Amino acid sequence: MSKVPTKPIKPLKALEKFFNCPPLVGNEKREDYDAFFLAIAAVVNPTDIILWLLTREYADISWEHQRERRIKAEIIKLKQREAKNSSGLGINLADFERQRLGIESPSAFQKRDAKPEVMEDESRYLAEGFMSGHFDVDIIDTRIASYLFRRSAVLKDIEHYSDVKARKLEKATPDIIDGEFTEDPE
Amino acid sequence: MPSERKIAANRSNAKKSTGPRSKAGRLRRNALRHGLAITIRTDPKYSDDIEYLAGMMSRARGRQQVSDIARDAAEAVLDLNRIRKIRASLFDTIYFANTADPNRLAGLNDKLRKLERYERRAYSRRKRALQSL
Numbered sequence: 001m002s003k004v005p006t007k008p009i010k011p012l013k014a015l016e017k018f019f020n021c022p023p024l025v026g027n028e029k030r031e032d033y034d035a036f037f038l039a040i041a042a043v044v045n046p047t048d049i050i051l052w053l054l055t056r057e058y059a060d061i062s063w064e065h066q067r068e069r070r071i072k073a074e075i076i077k078l079k080q081r082e083a084k085n086s087s088g089l090g091i092n093l094a095d096f097e098r099q100r101l102g103i104e105s106p107s108a109f110q111k112r113d114a115k116p117e118v119m120e121d122e123s124r125y126l127a128e129g130f131m132s133g134h135f136d137v138d139i140i141d142t143r144i145a146s147y148l149f150r151r152s153a154v155l156k157d158i159e160h161y162s163d164v165k166a167r168k169l170e171k172a173t174p175d176i177i178d179g180e181f182t183e184d185p186e
Numbered sequence: 187m188p189s190e191r192k193i194a195a196n197r198s199n200a201k202k203s204t205g206p207r208s209k210a211g212r213l214r215r216n217a218l219r220h221g222l223a224i225t226i227r228t229d230p231k232y233s234d235d236i237e238y239l240a241g242m243m244s245r246a247r248g249r250q251q252v253s254d255i256a257r258d259a260a261e262a263v264l265d266l267n268r269i270r271k272i273r274a275s276l277f278d279t280i281y282f283a284n285t286a287d288p289n290r291l292a293g294l295n296d297k298l299r300k301l302e303r304y305e306r307r308a309y310s311r312r313k314r315a316l317q318s319l
Binding site for chain 2 (some may be wrong): 014017018021024025026048049053057060064071075136139146150157160
């Protein structure tokens with residue numbers, strides 16, 4: 001999962017009760033979450049209960065952030081498929097932008113007699129899919145930004161206890177997260 | 187320490203906050219719908235966990251006595267856990283369970299936005315408490 005070398009680490013026994021039920025949804029697996037959390041914990045190497053709690057929170061936020069990124073990708077794929085299935089509908093980029101900014105009444109999704117400017121098919125479907133799903137995507141982007149903001153806040157809290165641990169975690173995060181995100185689905 | 191004037195103003199303002207006024211408003215029972223607006227300290231289900239966590243946090247700071255600040259921190263940590271679980275259950279019941287509903291994402295977004303307000307408050311409380319612990 002992660003490119004970060006990890007040494008085995010176990011959460012404090014006293015905290016097991018609170019770490020027992022991670023907020024998993026859909027087909028997310030407990031063992032994946034545990035491996036993700038322990039990869040982060042191995043970087044921080046928490047020395048007391050407060051650092052363990054902050055590390056857990058950092059892992060939870062990162063996990064939820066990844067979930068939103070996956071949902072965003074799914075939505076775009078779904079909308080791309082929808083665009084492909086209804087490929088008779090042409091979308092004009094300029095019309096779409098005007099509609100988005102509220103300059104002109106919606107005309108972008110109306111059926112056109114003439115074909116729009118020719119784009120490579122797959123790219124066109126992707127663009128159309130992105131456009132038709134942009135309201136949802138915008139909302140998810142806002143949530144993703146909010147997760148990143150909160151994760152930075154937790155990192156600052158960790159920094160309050162140990163500057164070195166916070167720096168190590170900040171440096172290792174892209175490897176752990178991207179490792180998790182780019183893993184092939186089973 | 188707040189001034190006498192501020193205490194009097196707080197008391198006077200608090201008297202105005204007496205909940206919903208109309209009969210329909212009272213029947214909606216908004217405050218009891220998810221329970222996030224009330225502190226978990228009042229919920230007996232959490233009191234043991236708050237004491238346990240507050241005790242461990244106090245000991246981690248080298249204190250033998252459990253302070254109210256440690257309780258505040260423990261309460262905020264448990265509150266954040268509770269909010270996270272509610273969010274997960276919203277994803278499960280709205281987004282993942284009902285995949286045929288085209289409006290499922292809009293419904294989920296609406297509920298998550300409301301939840302975020304409580305989460306931000308819990309974060310601030312935890313941060314304040316941990317800094318003073």
